[in-house]
Amino acid sequence: MWDYLIKGVRTIDPKNHIDDDWDIAIENGKVAEVAPDLPVGNARQTSEFNAMIAQPGIIDSHLHLGINPYGFKMEALAGVTTCLDMAGETDFILENSRKDGCGINFAILQALLPGKNIASNDPSADEINAFIDKVLASGAYGVKILGGHFPLTPEASARVVEICNQRNVYVAWHAGTTTDGSNINGMRQAVELAADNFLHLAHINAYCRGAIKPVEEETLEAINLLKNHPNIVSESYLSARNGTKLNVDQNGIPLSGVTRNCLKRFGFSVDTKGIEEAIKQGYLSVILEENGLSTLADRKDSLELFRQSHGDVSASFDRVNPFLPRAWIASAKRDNGQFVVDAISTDGGCIPRNVILESGISLIKLGALSASEFAAKTSLIPAQMLSLANKGHLSTGADADITVYDPVTQKAVATFVGGTPVMLNGKVICKEGCVIAYPNSEAFLTQGNFAHQCVEANLSSLKQLHA
Ligand SMILES: [Zn+2]
Structure with a gap:
């Protein structure tokens, strides 16, 4: 007997090449079956979502949960089931998940903040290692260089990337150092300083606002930089707004x-x-x-x-992020058919620009992406980025993380996390979410009684993502 049956939907699962009017059965928090006309009598509970689209749960690969207490709720309403915070503070977010969580999974990249959690903007290898030891043992999944806001020297930025790669620790960078800003020059510098290491380069569209060169030249350069450096994994967001x-x-x-x-x-x-x-x-x-x-x-x-x-x-x-780079970067492809920029994120959460669905569906309607490609960029590929083998697809036995959306209103209608409905028609449940953390955090999270899943990053396979 299934716990839950989702009917009436068009189900999209890029990994399994499904795009059809099939039902989804859930049992014990996992996908039990995806097939046409599954019998209602086999399920304890059934929901009909007529004319809606169901896809593997949206994984937001760049957002902020540390600015105010509202990020979890805003993400849940936007149809997100798992997300990657790009700054911390880790302790604030963990406590907040307990108070204001909405049952969605989250991982945290703790930012290096000169003068706050590291002594200077030019930390030595020993200082960087000590920082990594500390954050990985206290709930973080990896490390963020917040160059656009709290820049490190170019040398220290390169050291952080190098050390994280040596230690197999997930590392992301909002481009910018003490010598170059958060713009196309900063992006070029970050790509060069990363050498052949793995790096998650944050929000590519944000370097193409026309600060240095015309917007179209910057966008083309950003795309070519990523094509020529397949060791770089990246996302971009679709909102015109900033904070x-x-x-x-x-x-x-x-x-x-x-x-x-x-x-x-x-x-x-x-x-x-x-x-x-x-x-x-x-x-x-x-x-x-x-x-x-x-x-x-x-x-x-x-x-x-x-x-x-x-x-x-x-x-x-409004209108800070020009339309051309947002649309071009979201849809550009490599010569092998893969996307140049791997994922679509929000860079939202606490910031009200959680428009993955609203704007993403517009791209589908414009013909820039198919619904299956959209599901790949918002779930399958972000799951690979976070080494979450059980997410991003609806194979039998996968985590029953599902986003159901209305292609007409371009809004999320329902989300399921581990088979539990966490958002239904604009109402979210209050429930602590599960933190996805580096294995070193196991003792800390168990002791603190936090719902958690420890996952080891796999940087060598991420470097092969575009092979
Ligand atoms: Zn951000």
Whole structure:
């Protein structure tokens, strides 16, 4: 007898070449059978999702859970079943999963933060090894170089990548060092400094905003860099938005470089007046917390919140990420038919831009991706990136992680994690999620009574992902 039966869907499973109106049976948290017309009488519970699409659960390969407590809920609502946090703090996220988890799995790459968890921006090999020892034993899955925000020297960045490869530890990099920024120059530098090591290079689209060269030249260079360096694994996101802060100094000048750049780029004065004008014209929205979610305030409320708080608010500029690189990078292919950029992520979570489905389905409708390719980029390949052999597909015995979405409204309708429904029609359950951690964390997570699964990365096979 099955525990659960999903009927009425078009089921897409790229690994098993399924794209048909088949049902999915679940038993003991695993996929029991995927086939047409499975009998309702064999299941304790059945859900009909007529005209919906079911695919292996979405694995968001880049998001942030450490900014506020709302990331899990926002991801769950967006149809995500497993996700990779790209900064930490590991202890905050672990505790938060216990309080505000929604039953979705998560792994954490803990960022190196000079002056905070490492002494300087030029840590020695010994310091890097000590950092890795510490984070891997306290719940993290790997390490993040947060070059765009907290840059290390080029030499130290290269050391981190090299040491992680020697130790078989997952390492990701938001390009940028003390010499190059988070742009196409920084991306080129990161690719060169990685040499022939494995590296997860974060959000490729973010280096193609036209900061150095015309957008189309930067995008072409980014694609060629990845084609020529198959040891680099990557993702990109689909939102036009960013996240920033609006604090200003006593002269009304924004403290955040991101805010200053955006104001300049859109032709506003770089001061309080420019911020207000950007809000009035719809370029800039204040992020507010409402019903346990981060959302974007409308123009009137944004203006009021900005004034009331004297700028001490989080906010988001629209149209920061141009359309061309987002669409091109999401769909570009290698000569062997594989995608240039392996996965589609959100870079969201706590930041309200969790548009994998909304924008991803638009790409399907535009003919840039098939629904099966979309499932590969949002589940099968991210599962390979995280060495999760039981996820990313619907083979018999695989984890019953499933996302059901409505191709018309472009929203998630239901998600199942390990066979348990965690989101249904916009309602999420409250349940601690399972942290996917490096094996060194076993004792720490058992002692702390955290739901966990320890997984060893496999960097040598990841380096062969594009072979
Ligand atoms: Zn990010």
